[in-house]
Amino acid sequence: MEFFREWADPASVLGFLVSLIGFFITIVVVLRSKSAAERTGQAVAEVRQKLMRQTAVFDLNRVLADVDELKALHRASVWELLPARYSSLRRQLAGFRGTYPDLTRRQKATIQGIISQFSEIESIVEKSLATKQAPPDPPSLNRIAAEQSDKLNDIVIAVQQTIGGANA
Amino acid sequence: MTAEEKVWQLIRRLVEKTAQGNVVWEATAAQNTFQTSFPQYSVRVAELDRPNYRGPEYVLEMLDGNGNVIERVDDVDIQNAVPMESMEVGKTMHDLYRAARRHALGVDTALDSLLSELEKAS
Numbered sequence: 001m002e003f004f005r006e007w008a009d010p011a012s013v014l015g016f017l018v019s020l021i022g023f024f025i026t027i028v029v030v031l032r033s034k035s036a037a038e039r040t041g042q043a044v045a046e047v048r049q050k051l052m053r054q055t056a057v058f059d060l061n062r063v064l065a066d067v068d069e070l071k072a073l074h075r076a077s078v079w080e081l082l083p084a085r086y087s088s089l090r091r092q093l094a095g096f097r098g099t100y101p102d103l104t105r106r107q108k109a110t111i112q113g114i115i116s117q118f119s120e121i122e123s124i125v126e127k128s129l130a131t132k133q134a135p136p137d138p139p140s141l142n143r144i145a146a147e148q149s150d151k152l153n154d155i156v157i158a159v160q161q162t163i164g165g166a167n168a
Numbered sequence: 169m170t171a172e173e174k175v176w177q178l179i180r181r182l183v184e185k186t187a188q189g190n191v192v193w194e195a196t197a198a199q200n201t202f203q204t205s206f207p208q209y210s211v212r213v214a215e216l217d218r219p220n221y222r223g224p225e226y227v228l229e230m231l232d233g234n235g236n237v238i239e240r241v242d243d244v245d246i247q248n249a250v251p252m253e254s255m256e257v258g259k260t261m262h263d264l265y266r267a268a269r270r271h272a273l274g275v276d277t278a279l280d281s282l283l284s285e286l287e288k289a290s
Contacts, residue, residue, distance in 0.1 A: 090234060090235050091234070094233055094234050094235075097207075097233075105207055108207035108208075109192075109205045109206050109207050110205070112205040112206065112207060112208065112209065112210055112233065113194065113203065113204075113205035113210060115210075115231075115233070115234065115235040116196075116203055116205060116210035116212070116231045116235050117194075117196060117197065117203070118235065119231060119234075119235025119236070119237075120196045120197050120198050120201070120203075120212075121197045122235075123198075124197055124198060136199075137197075137199075140197055141197050144195075144196065144197045147194075
């Protein structure tokens, strides 16, 4: 009994200290695992963003190829095929603008302008098909299409630069 | 405020912002038609021949995000909507068209360059 009386308090203190150290170690382990989880989450977000940018470049290059094909069809005067192509192009661009969140306000406005330009060209070609005549100024259609191609190319370069920036 | 009254407000703001150089206009495939675009909408302004009428017709179109025309008004529509300011409508739409054309074709830049060249030549 004497023994217990003498050592009870130091044992409680020691027990308390052991608990405190254990608690501290637990906190450190939890914090480390949390920061590891956060780092993993950040890495996943970066990979996701990089993939999204690469997909954006791929999508825009496909649209650019479609514009080149449109210009060839204009030169060949294959007007019957064109309205469906313009619609498809406009849908692709509207979809791209809706799904790619990193576009600046200016880039979104540029894409909107391209959509409107092809809408105008589509209207001109539709009117000419209805009257069974060629559009009034076919070279101007290619001039406008080429200008839209240049604007799209600028956006591709800007997106590519952000991928390069992410790699650096 | 009716839709036409809002369009009238839009026209006046476009004239003001174009004069300040804050609106980018571009030529389109259609003759005498110019457009400016924002992230979700575009605006077109056109000068059309109006048979049996002494002056041209000015038309303003609004296009949605897919390039569909969602509104089309001409100067007469606006004049009817804002009778108190009807005298001002034709001139303002004419001013907007002229400013859009000048901006889209780079007339101001060309004039500045020409004046600068003439200055050097003298």
